[in-house]
Amino acid sequence: MPELPEVEHARRTLEQWLGGAHIDTVHVHDARILDDGVTPARVVRALEGRRVMALERRGKWLRIVLDSGSVFSHLGMTGKWVRCEVGDETLRFEKVRLDVTARARKRRSVRYLDPRMFGRFVVLKESDADLPVWSELGPDPLVDGIDVAALHAKLAKRKLAIKPTLLDQKVLAGVGNIVATEALFVARIDPRRPACELSRAEVGKLARGILRGIEETLAMQEGETIQYVEEPGAPNPFIIYGHEGEPCPRCKRPLAKMVLAGRGTVLCAHCQR
């Protein structure tokens, strides 16, 4: 569910909860969150007794750097990390629990919840140097910025429509369906256009739209718990995402919705060309 902004918010809160902490007890409630063949016992062995040195993010992946090795967390569509008191009852959808002693000897129970279970909790095998999907990620817009010339060159090789191309994490890490939808509207580019047809100027507009979308959503994240914007009751904060059928903010014609490479896509067929 989360895209880059929500994952960055998760990284910041996890850094507060876990930075420098000693991991006392680990419990895996559902092994389906792990890679095939990895047992909960192996995860416990890899984590218990370790200290958390840093929390990193690349795209939608989180990396918990330990004094020996690392673990990776991907929130999938519905994952979130929450903090409880040690001894609190198991939460609904709880998949992994880390009971830790944080700075100032404060004990905390940090838990990973994931109803839909598209998320992953990855402990590397001793033989693996790194997580391949992590090292294959493209530039992270927030960490690396967007090099328009490099992006233009990369897109020039792709005949696929621009929107599904943007969702390829090797192109830009962390861009998801919402950011892609919004950025294409801001840049006034039709999501169906082949990526290779975009001019350098259009790629520049797209890059600005992506950064703007990420920064605006990140600015909305407050408090400790990850918020998935547009949760029940909350107004939809996006420009066109989720606004299909409503008037285009620019030309007032109704916004269309279609499926592109399997993903719902909102657009203004008049403004985006």
Next chain:
DNA sequence: AACGGAACCTGAAAGC
């Protein structure tokens, strides 16, 4: 190699 589509899961909302 590149692409579309299905699969992986489950909950919430919409439809009837």
Next chain:
DNA sequence: TGCTTTCAGGTTCCGT
């Protein structure tokens, strides 16, 4: 009210 259908912001695999 309650049952059924649809949809979901991600990734991966499979067949063409």
